[in-house]
Amino acid sequence: MFDFTGLSNAVIEGDNDQVQAKVNEAISANVDPLAIINQGLIGGMNVVGQRFKVNDMFVPEVLMSARSMNAGIELVKPLLAGGEMTNRGTVIIGTVKGDLHDIGKSLVGMMLECSGFKVIDLGVDVSPEEFIAAIKENDGKILALSALLTTTMLSMKSTIEECVEQGMRNDIKVIIGGAPISQEFSDQIGADGYAGDAAAAVELVANLLQ
Amino acid sequence: MFDFTGLSNAVIEGDNDQVQAKVNEAISANVDPLAIINQGLIGGMNVVGQRFKVNDMFVPEVLMSARSMNAGIELVKPLLAGGEMTNRGTVIIGTVKGDLHDIGKSLVGMMLECSGFKVIDLGVDVSPEEFIAAIKENDGKILALSALLTTTMLSMKSTIEECVEQGMRNDIKVIIGGAPISQEFSDQIGADGYAGDAAAAVELVANLLQ
Amino acid sequence: MASLQFNELAYTNLDEFIYGHAKKPVVCSNGMVIGGGTVYPEVNLTLPTMLIDTETMPKVLSQYEEMIHGICSKAHELLSPGIIIEIELLPPCTFNPQWGIDVTKVAKGVMNEYYSKFGLKSLLRMTVVDIREGKTLTHMYKGEHWDNVIKTFRGCAEAGADFLAIESIGGKHLHDEAVMNCDLPRALFSLGVVGCRDMAVLWDEIVKISTETNCIPSGDTACGFANTSMVMAHKNFIPKVFAAIDRVMCAVRTLVAVERGALGPDKDCGYEGVYLKAITGIPISMEGRTAACAHSSSVGNISACLADCWSNESVENVRLLGGMAPTVYTEQLIYDCRLMNVASARGFAHEMRDILSESDRMYDPQAYILDPGVVIKISQEIVKGKTHFERTKIAASATIKELRSAFQDGLLQLDTKELKYLDIFEKQLKLMPNDEAEFTQFMIKNSTLDKFDPAKYDFNFNAVAK
Amino acid sequence: MASLQFNELAYTNLDEFIYGHAKKPVVCSNGMVIGGGTVYPEVNLTLPTMLIDTETMPKVLSQYEEMIHGICSKAHELLSPGIIIEIELLPPCTFNPQWGIDVTKVAKGVMNEYYSKFGLKSLLRMTVVDIREGKTLTHMYKGEHWDNVIKTFRGCAEAGADFLAIESIGGKHLHDEAVMNCDLPRALFSLGVVGCRDMAVLWDEIVKISTETNCIPSGDTACGFANTSMVMAHKNFIPKVFAAIDRVMCAVRTLVAVERGALGPDKDCGYEGVYLKAITGIPISMEGRTAACAHSSSVGNISACLADCWSNESVENVRLLGGMAPTVYTEQLIYDCRLMNVASARGFAHEMRDILSESDRMYDPQAYILDPGVVIKISQEIVKGKTHFERTKIAASATIKELRSAFQDGLLQLDTKELKYLDIFEKQLKLMPNDEAEFTQFMIKNSTLDKFDPAKYDFNFNAVAK
């Protein structure tokens, strides 16, 4: 058995050079490429996620870890058969129409990515039509909507209604979040879930995709 | 034409003795009994209502005026043919089930009475059934519900639903009030109106009965 | 009746009479000392619009859990030296004692978690609803209503409540009538005769339960009395001077809790608590500007002069932009307390107290009678009375006198309508019989049974008549 | 660029540097003087959950009317010496200037009514949304977005606004990236290079409109910058020291408004306002504990030390038990202001200021840098810079130095993670080129067009390179 501790630690440290060195080491040792990714790289990233959740790491550190993980994946990729990459499910995320608040949504996206989900970030001020198109195009399983304004919260409702109209409501789970949002509001507009922060959002998505 | 100024002023002053003296004077002068009531007594009371509304009179003073008006009416009553008394409509009022707050509701009742409405006050902790029974018994036109607790507001909804079930929802107007109540909540549960204080309640009832 | 205690004031020196310090501090098992130098935030929370019944109870409990979590986490984050949480049960949770007990368990569970995880010190005040009224009440001291009140007290105490409290309502219906008619003698009967007797019976029981369960009997408030007047005066429905006089009269009634063994901190919305502190030295909870979420007030700052706990009165669990309202109010209270405590640490507590008083004192008689100097002056008169009846009457007349002279000295603004009512109330008091038995006889004759039924109170007229 | 103003501080004597007093007070036509000795409440309100469109506009307007009524009536009732109302328009009301104008008219209508009926003095601050971003933006200074911003400013001013304000966002996308990565040089580029240039163009226009409409150009804030950092730090997403350094750097950018003619009061949520006051002497609005409705904060009390207006930041029109939330917050602000003003009247303003500071200073670097003494010290360094770029860089390094020495002297608590980042930031600054042109070239090369497109800003690289 190959010892992944060093590789995982390098990811946790966000140390690009070390990650690449350790990955190359593993490749030379003929370790299963999927194991390098899942046990070594994503294994390290899982620790990062946990530590972020308990306020033990800052966002810039998480981003560094994510970047180093990606650098490692780039090295392993050529060794993988096409499509073999692990994807726990695709999440379409964006801030709803009329709302330009960016950061909360981006953080949720970041944490989902770190946890092995594929994330399509549509940015801010996204119309229901754009969300729908992206779901279709990317086979999205989760639609994640963000709103920070009391006057744009209701755009979440119209986005959900648009999904119903397009006959795709049953194919996806809709989750919502942002400062003015509450569980009560989520129930009210028929979303599938609400989370108060990025860590909770990851758990929510994981539960919904089970 | 008889000059009602003195009688009205006596009502405004809440001066029982003066009211009775002036009423007797009018009766002796063969003034139309209905005019004594409407122009003299209720005329005075209308001023009281106006002055209360602009904070120019206190509740105890309004109550004194009301009592003196009633004393005057008692003297005139024997001269009226049965049922000739003016009644602008009957209001059934009470605080809803589970709620024992009394005073706000009583004040609304008082102001309605002063303005010529007949008021049946069922007290506090009143069940939907009791409200329904009172409407039937008294030919109530307005159902006025009070609630001061966030946990009893929803009793207003069940009372309205009970009216629907009894097939009498179209025969009455439902108005609601109390500290946690808002216009929004009123709309939400399908009430016909909300008022924030006793003076506004009188206007609301007058409008609804037009 | 048991003989009166407290014939002298706990405070005669105004310099000692100040927020954060009580002559008889309450020392709690977790090390928090109420009245020992630190003003603590006391957060009071309530449910948003929802029903409470068997079906919704899980939701009710999770609402409470969410609120307590939010509060504790904010208190921890902002390094509060400790926090008090008050839950005023809603009526169904006293009608069904088990529900009230379950609420206590949930709350205490979260509080214990924050203590063991983060060392956050907290105390839980459980306030039972006085459900002894309504159509089905048969008797004040036996039968279903009484039993449920007592069961709820005992159950909450056993479930971990640190303080027991109530806002009792003996004599309330008489007082409602008094407020509506600005009838001071009737208020006096309600408070000084009926209310004080009811308090004695009720508080003997609460103190007994507390002793048996190792819980602290904290205090009562005149919510059903002076707070009704306060709200009515605030709406300009009655003169403010009535509300001010009523407040001081209420002190005699609320004080009975202490006479029977309550230890404090007295409950937040009992602004008359300042008189209790002056007379007995127990610590008190007060509320002011940061209780605007619950009701508007003319005593926003002056109410803090003597506070040992500082409360928001009550806020429902609704979402504001900055978070859930109970969490938001926790933050505000913590900063308010920091301000007062830092002033103390710098040796400027007296100046801070005087600033708080001067902020409001002049603009409303209800504020004026909370000024520490005025409190001591009127308290000195009150304790001269030899019965509750006498003390309540003195409270009224001393307050009238004080308000009038404050106006004359330019220390208090009163318009002519208010001044007129001072005269009216003085006359009302003068026309009253001085003898309690005679007065009682007169009042009973002039009250309907639905306002006061002596039988339900075991009210022994002969005992009054001696 | 126009030459820099303000090469010396308005304040060198700490004793003069205090709440309620500004060296350059703003004298308003209704007699209110901001910074003339009295701290005024500034109430900020917003809509509850609802859509804004053609159909709902009547409802939107009646919401604003209801809120302003509640606020004015409370201010009258509590005898506030005057009140400021801020409306931060929501995006549709800037995208459709007429809607913003209608909101202004409704608000001003109610305020005028309270003035003529009750003599209540009030001032309206209209804050336009800086909508210059998003997918459809073609250019920062021409095209639909710019035109609508300008139309809204002019229309609101003509409709009776007393103050114009904005929370401008030039350079924001660069800054977002800087926050997420704790990249101080990128923040510096966003603020000191791009932001300051954008401010100059924008504020020249606002000042021109104000002059033409007889309105007062008040100020800007770093909401999109330092407040984003603040919220991120509060969630423990980034180190607090980043947010503290970022706040002081932002001062240089916000100051540009004053350099171009803004007169104050600077906007509430710009906590960097204290640096503007130190450097220019204009009055400022601040927010703290009573803005918990909008966001939690570690500067609840210290933020009041130098406030000339005291704000709640923003509260939505929802019902609390005591009334609608904007009315409730008006009451709280009024009592807060009374406290500060009474302290002044009694000659204890300095002590009150010091108590406010000591309340929070030690627990968070963001609080520490609001301490009046610290503000003057760092401001003295900032004005030594000869360009905005230099000043912003000095702001960063001086703050790092100050925080470190505060920690060493035991005046500020910082955990090891925070300390580590002080080192990291120091290193980041050291590695940066000292020359603005070189630095700019480097940053542009390392930024994607979606974060910063020089063409949209008319950003003339040659001008920087000189």
Ligand code: B12
């Ligand atoms: C920073 C900020 C801005 C910045 C935005 C910067 C950016 N790049 O995003 C700028 C300056 C642009 C801005 C502009 C405005 N803002 Co703004 N802004 C804020 C502020 C201070 C912080 C927001 C933030 O970034 N927080 C940090 C992130 C990490 O937290 P978060 O967004 O809450 O996200 C977390 C969770 O909510 C959750 N989450 C978020 N999204 C999602 C999605 C899903 C699916 C899930 C599960 C979870 C989830 O997870 C995240 C991570 O833990 C808030 C205050 C507040 N209390 O939130 C006001 C606030 C949202 N803004 C407000 C206002 C009024 C405005 C403006 C209208 C101001 C104006 N008049 O000009 C404009 C509107 C712009 C527009 N068209 O949308 C008001 C809203 C009032 C209202 N009526 O709703 C707020 C509440 C401030 C206040 N208290 O008054 N704002």
Ligand code: B12
């Ligand atoms: C006085 C009072 C009491 C007294 C009641 C005295 C009495 N005889 O009614 C007593 C002590 C009994 C009491 C008890 C309780 N109360 Co209480 N009480 C109050 C208080 C302080 C004032 C209410 C009042 O009388 N106002 C004066 C009148 C004139 O105003 P009003 O009722 O609002 O009525 C006006 C308008 O609303 C309107 N209106 C009223 N009814 C109607 C009806 C119609 C149709 C219309 C159109 C208009 C209208 O017109 C009226 C005149 O202008 C309020 C605080 C507040 N902010 O309201 C709390 C308050 C209502 N009580 C509260 C609580 C918690 C309780 C208790 C549960 C306390 C406890 N733990 O023991 C119990 C519950 C009792 C029960 N089973 O209902 C909370 C409610 C919290 C919640 N979750 O909803 C409040 C809001 C206090 C607070 N801020 O925390 N209370």
Ligand code: SF4
């Ligand atoms: S006034 Fe408030 S705190 Fe006091 S008993 Fe009534 S509801 Fe409770």
Ligand code: SF4
């Ligand atoms: S922080 Fe608050 S006040 Fe400042 S711009 Fe953002 S929303 Fe407005």
Ligand SMILES: [Zn+2]
């Ligand atoms: Zn309370």
Ligand SMILES: [Zn+2]
């Ligand atoms: Zn702001």
Ligand SMILES: [Zn+2]
């Ligand atoms: Zn603001």
